[in-house]
Amino acid sequence: MILVVDEAHNLPDRARQIFSPEIRGEDVAALHSRLALQPGDLFADLTASVEMLEDLLARLAAELPDGEAIAEISPPSDEIEDWRNDWEPRLVRYLDWKRDAKIALPDDPVLDLHFGLTRFAAVLNLYGPEFTCVVERRAAGVRLALVCLDPARAVGPIFRAASSSVLMSATLTPHSAVARLLGLPSNRTAAISLPPPFPRENRKVMIVPEVRTTFAAREKNYGRIAALLAEMSDAQSGNALVLFPSYRFLAEVAQRMPTTRARVLLQRADFSDFERQRVLEALTSPPPEGILLLAVSGGMYAEGVDYPGEVLSGVYVVSPALPQVSFERELLRRYFEEQEDAGFDYAYLQPGMTRVVQAAGRLIRSETDRGVIALLCRRFLEEPYVSRIPRDWYDETPRELASRRPAQEIREFFGPGVDPGVDPEGDLP
CATH class of the missing domain: 1.10.275.40 (Fumarase C; Chain B, domain 1)
Incomplete structure (x- = not known):
């Protein structure tokens, strides 16, 4: 098998x-x-x-x-x-x-x-x-x-019983952690990492360390995050997808958003299938000024959906998408702390950074797509988060991705033709 x-x-x-x-x-x-x-x-x-x-x-x-x-x-x-x-x-x-x-x-x-x-x-x-x-x-x-707590107990025997297994994803790193979670036999497991097949010059990746999105620091940073997103959206042409770690975070930033060139749409927690489809249709047939979609990491617009062609020109991820703290999540952290001395890594860091990289992967889907990936939070340049930045995103070190002038760099990447003076419609679905 x-x-x-x-x-x-x-x-x-x-x-x-x-x-x-x-x-x-x-x-x-x-x-x-x-x-x-x-x-x-x-x-x-x-x-x-x-x-x-x-x-x-x-x-x-x-x-x-x-x-x-x-x-x-x-x-x-x-x-x-x-x-x-x-x-x-x-x-x-x-x-x-x-x-x-x-x-x-x-x-x-x-x-x-x-x-x-x-x-x-x-x-x-x-x-x-x-x-x-x-x-x-x-x-x-x-x-x-x-x-x-440990899925290896349940799925490991299945992989050991198979004559061979092929596991594929853009986010199977670090390989040792994934193999551990799935109970893959170490003497039969090999990992291969392949670079993306698309031209690297078609993608601009940046980390914006100006803001901090820890729970304790969010209140002081909501306004600056909103201003940065507006500036970055105005600096690009086309649509942009902004992803937040929670609906509350999204709402706090949305109510502070200044007027933008793009039409702003918000994902709600109670979206019906019809409303979800309406937003996707709006992205594929946007108004001239483009759409700025504010959504949640790990949600319906962040994973499992393709944005073909030039549907997206930017993906901006606000904060590492760590799972919410809960009683059962803390039991998971405690278990892996006792087993591997790596409770935070397995309970929070691994799923959170997987969401970040999965979301970024929505942007470039063909050899002709061009766009900007921006991660907004100082933590992306700090351990343990910085070590989870994909290797093909940088030359020598992830810290070279730091941007102090993100809007200007976005404008330079896309070149002339971005008109920040177009009036937005302002209507929400």
Whole structure:
């Protein structure tokens, strides 16, 4: 068997998601309400099983330390096994009833619960130091989750069983970290890095160290970031994509944006598929003054979408796109700190800088494309971030990419023809 994996940089997080099942109290409660409305012994028995599961979640939540809404616990393996032994004969009776009544439901919450608990039990069988179990009390209901900390435990055996595997991506660096996360056998793993096939002179890469985007420094830098983005956008022709680490950061900068040559569009967290498509259509058929799209790193406009031809002339990434700090992200950091003395690298730096480089890759998609990549934050010139700047972006050191006059350098790159005096329409979708 030969495995071929494209966009393999996504595999560690996808594996973590697949092997991190959860039971949500609100889903169990919704099923309880539906079953309780049905007459007959079968539905009374199914309801009793669901009540057992609700009782288990309530007991686990009651054991949370005082004042805590979330905590690690020992996995309730025996309780889940007992529940399944009670549930499965009743499920068989339910399936017989559906067959006899000739009932086919496109969405069956009984089967949804069954398959969810089956997946939960399957991961329990893999449970070891590479996993942890979390219970969380939320307004919607109690959440019980198995959290995969180390995807190598889950996907490593698959790669070891294959006769050969080919993993491809523009962001599989550092190779040793990716191999570690995927459990690739070191004695059978080789890495090849190839330069981009496009003319290097068609791409201008710069790092703007004038601003700092750490959480503590953001408030003081929002205004200057907005001014820089306006100046840089006015210095280029065509469309530009600006990526922020969060919707809140985007909103804070957007409300401080001065008038720009380009028409400004904002990505919202609640965009529908129709709205998403409208923005893409606007980029492919822009007004004469161009479009400045403010969006979020790792989102729908930053990865998994192509901007062919001259759709984009600039990609500006504001801040390393580090994942948000959370209870479970901190468990991941702690695990790799204990295992590799590299908790921050695996939990935050690796996924964050992968997003940055993936976003930059939206710009040059053919040998005729030209454009500017700009990273806005002093941290991009500091360790550990600077060591993750792609090698083909610079000659000797990433620090040569530092720009103190980004708008002027952009204007020089594109040459004459940029007219900063065109009035923007100013309308937002």
